[in-house]
Amino acid sequence: MTSGRMVIDDRFELVERLGSGGMGTVWRAYDLALHREVALKEVRPSSATDDDPGRAQMMRERVLREARALARLDHPNVVTIHHIVDAPAMAHPWIVMELVRGQSLQERLAQGPLAPAEAARLGRGILAALRTAHEAGICHRDVKPANVLLRPDGSPVLTDFGIAAMQDSPGLTANGDVVGSPEYIAPERLRGQEGNPASDLWSLGMLLYVAVEDRHPMRRETPLATLAAVLNGHLPPPVQAGSLTNVLNALLRPDPAARPPAAELDWMLGQAAESVSAPPSAPPSATPHTAPSPMPPPDMRHGSGTPPPRPGAFHGQFPPGP
Structure with a gap:
């Protein structure tokens, strides 16, 4: 002492x-x-x-x-x-x-939603962290606002990889406890499919949805009801997402194979961050600790600037809510 x-x-x-x-x-x-x-x-x-x-x-x-x-x-x-x-x-x-001096994203969102371009820039930083972890064979499995810290300059830091460390097999424990936060867990993990980096991307998509919409579309009165809503898959379309809508459309798909690969997602987030809704004083390249302005994937550089369709990919709009 x-x-x-x-x-x-x-x-x-x-x-x-x-x-x-x-x-x-x-x-x-x-x-x-x-x-x-x-x-x-x-x-x-x-x-x-x-x-x-x-x-x-x-x-x-x-x-x-x-x-x-x-x-x-x-x-x-x-x-x-x-x-x-x-x-x-x-x-x-x-x-x-390291001690990150700043508030968590959860604390920031308690003050109000983010603008779509601001959320896109934040999403690129979180995605960069996830890509680094995924390349090392680590899935985070608990991406949520409370586990994202914001430095004083606003750049995100992904923390709390505890669930990745403590559990490496079932989506539900023997006691029926969810390994992860019910509101942000990917539906395939509830069906026992673990180890897919796309599951972290679903959670990132849900985090971004909450960041711009100021509400959680799957939250219910009890954790069990929330899990049922995630499995049910009826996601109400966002109304405040603006330039981020296409990103949410791509990420929040029940089939993990239909979600975009990380390189394409980074390009999409870069496009959303550079949209007219972005404040002119804060271009994406001015935010420290985020990736530079993205180059489109090779198969997009000489085309229309729109990602080509992938088998099973979703490029339309959210289905109508219940």
Whole structure:
């Protein structure tokens, strides 16, 4: 203890609790060795109970393996992991990460919706983070506004890969608990199809829908009713999406094979970000930590500028709502 505060590993002094969820608690902490503030994640998932040491050990091994994998990811839109604190005597591991100084996207959206072009620029940054993770064989599986932090300059940082670490097989646990947030989980995951990067793209599409529409189209009174709505697939068309409508049309398809590949999606988001609805003072290239102005995929550069149809792809409008 230092000044009445808890110190982890004789080095990291817990200062303030920043938030908590099913995968653990995040603290603002002070690194006594390097004299800097960091974020310290206490990885203590609610599913790994003390009366099941075998399951707790399995979860521990998975989260450490995942943390080591994420530590190799070097991208400004992915939260940086500095260190793992773990020892046999410790009840659970701690992950030391960069402290992102800014609010979460969830906190930002509580103040009102985003303009379509602004949401498109944000989406490109999140997509860049997902592409980096997917190329390393990691699916996030919990893309939602609470897991996107915004730096002071507005650039997004994708954080909390805890579900990717803690679960790597079923979409539902043996107890029937959803691995992921019901409102943002892709429908194919509810049917037991895991490991597809397109599932993260569905979640990104739902995040963007919520960001511009200021409402969640699948939210119901109970988690079970929300899951049923996701499986039912009746998505009301957006009314405020503007230049982002085509992106939402492409992402929020029940069939993961019908969603656009990442390169095409980046091009689409770039087009939406550069639309007339974008504020002239904030062009996409002026936003730090996002990809540069996109080049269209090779098969689009000499054509009409419209992505060619893919088998099973959806290029029309949302079906009528219920």
